[in-house]
Amino acid sequence: MRIDYLLLNESVRGSQISEIEISEKLTEFFIICDEIIQYEDENIFYSLEVYNQVFNGSDFVSWLYSSDEETTEKQLLRLYLEKELILNEELYENLYNSGNSDDVGGIILLEKPLKFNKHITPIDSSDSCLHIRKQILMKSSNAEDFVKGISKTFPNLFLSRNVFKSIKHFNPITKHADELIKHLSALNDYAMECYSIYKQRGHKAALQVFKAKSKGLECSPEGDAKRVTKFLSFEFVDVDGEVRKVECSPHTKLYQTNSDDRIYFEWNDERVNGRPPILIGHIGDHPYDKK
Template sequence: MVPKIFFHEARRYSTTTVIATQLLTDRVQRMLNIDELIGNASEVVRKRDDLYYAEIQPGVPLYEFLYSHDDSISRDTKLQLQIAIDRAKRINAEEFAACDPVGALGLFDGTDHAQIDNALDFMLLIRDDLRINPCASEQFHESCKFAFPNLEFSKEFPGCFKTFKEGHQQYAGQIVDCFSALNDEWRYENDEDLVAYLRKFSAISKYKTTLEGDGRRKPALTFSFKDTDESVIKILCEPHMKITETDKEGDGEFRFNRIYFSPRPQNGKLFIGHAGKHL
């Protein structure tokens, strides 16, 4: 398989019922928003030739809708839709069949692939791709920025990925599990008992999460991050999630890999100091 693909799916542009003007406009705008998000992530949206023959209204193929002068939606909205469709890169059936995972853009519900309508759908497909197609550390790190928008990665990244025994690709599923839990589930309040919360989080994430017990190791667990004004700040990351085996089923060898993080988010971001070998 080759990595993920986002594409305008003909099926998602087809309908057998007349769609009211406002609803159609809303659906087009929703698609344009996600198309822009995908472009901002330096991803390319694809299309197949059958797209232009999808009936966006009963008896009205997409190509006719895009280039006619009817007033079913505003001229500006139609022009934006035309630009988005036309700039999508063509992909043939053979190339398409090799892609996994597949994200389908469109206006209407109904697809055998992952339906991409909003930022959450996009984020989850990026996570699936990280599991299925773990790439080199640099690209893995770049994709993590979009898959886990609530996390801020230290300047240790992406180099620290290379410290996983046998390479981070062997642990990609578990790395995604841990980052997902930190991004989606971390709810620590400053007045809580941190050790007690880490036990609770271990149950939520299904990964043992503990606190460094040796105060003398604080310097080794202090990492550099880029602040909002581009200056460098130092943050202590003592809590850590433990990754003790590879993704390979039946792997019984115990490993000492860790994800170190700061328990206190700042400006909506949870700081991740290191992912790799035990420090």
């Protein structure tokens, strides 16, 4: 799930900006950079042209490396440009001028450009990174790539070992990507909001709220406790490498109310140490014989 980002030259050129505004904008920029550079298959490219633009009445490079009015943010920006971002003029130009790709993100540094190339997705927050990842996830050509992209796209979700196998039920994945992403998005965005209800009143009450928030996605807990124990206990690996088994009774139903295509999940509730709050045990068809 490779994604290329560009530090837009046009996002430096601008009118006078106060030191307070600069500090705020750079803090936002660092958050975006940290979100991106944690992944080996996501990179930020920039051009030397960024240094040549006029900023606050002088060349940007002069402002950046001037000892006058030195700040922690300026020091950190130099570090990012020298160590974390990739200087590649040719690749930058190719990506910027490409008319065929919509998998390029344009990162704003200090000033929002007046316009973007149509194929470049504006990136002005870490949520924007999740948005472009979702766009690319939608175009995954196989189940393996789709699964690898889930954790990056939905940071509140953590997958069991079983998912890598069960999701192969959706073949080809391209036919089902839209519906899967709709359900995964709802679980990532709304299930955590229902955690306190789950703790106080249990699965049924929490899922009623989840259904309302997700605009009617069909969801329910498994009714047979014996089946939950026998068929819906999935293995998750915690941050220490320990395998934890967690029963995942709640599930959403894809496409229609009586569908056998389902996503089984559970609130982590610290059962899998150091992992995200929503555990996904199974993505696929009905995990047991209903007879």
